[in-house]
Amino acid sequence: MLVARRRILKVRREDVSNVWDFSKVSGVFLESICCKLIRYSRHNLPTESQLPEDHAIPRTLLVELLTQLEIRVGVFQESEVYDIDRARCTGALHFANQGSRTDWIWVQTATEEMFGVLRGRLPAKLVALSKIRNYTCENTGYRVVAVRMLSAVNRGFLPGIHGLITA
């Protein structure tokens, strides 16, 4: 049975309000962010909400950067019991009086037929948690997560009997 996963972005950073700030604090080049946002819009948004190829509009988008993502996940072998996973991505900021914290997450990147036993899921390292608002298109908002994804070697199929997949 599929478990309904609820995701909540929390703990907003006050020093980020646009793509320029986003680039500055995340250390990702502005042009790279624009390219990735355009690609994201092409793959995830309806035609009328997609960003144009020109980088002028992506540069002016309003951005909220957040540091915590709550994900409701089902407890192992329990059908009605849920747990909350808290993935954190603090950037250069300290977390709990220690160093910065950047968690790894599982991402559903393809259908369950892909990547063998991984069933379309791959691990990725968080880069940024954001809410982006496109004022040029009826103030459309989307919740976008920047990640550094691993890829599955051997398409996720077991190479031997040790029970491990290589990425």
Next chain:
Amino acid sequence: MMVDVGTILGLALRIPEGEQYRLVNSRIDLRIFNEVYGGIEYGGYGVSIPVLARNCHDTKHPLANCGEEVKNASPQFARWRLAGAST
């Protein structure tokens, strides 16, 4: 890469295994803990290990630094356990 927040399934937890490898799973249960840290005596945690491992804030815990050590991990050498795919 930018992905929609709806595609995120949960935390991935990693345990260092040697110099080049990391075991990745959606949870760290006692069986995995015993396999990886079988020779380490670490009293006082008992069955609460999975919870502590998730947060990794306790610097005394043997898994406390696993979040930092992967910074140097080369993705092509990372390995992970099958159990992680069953979340």
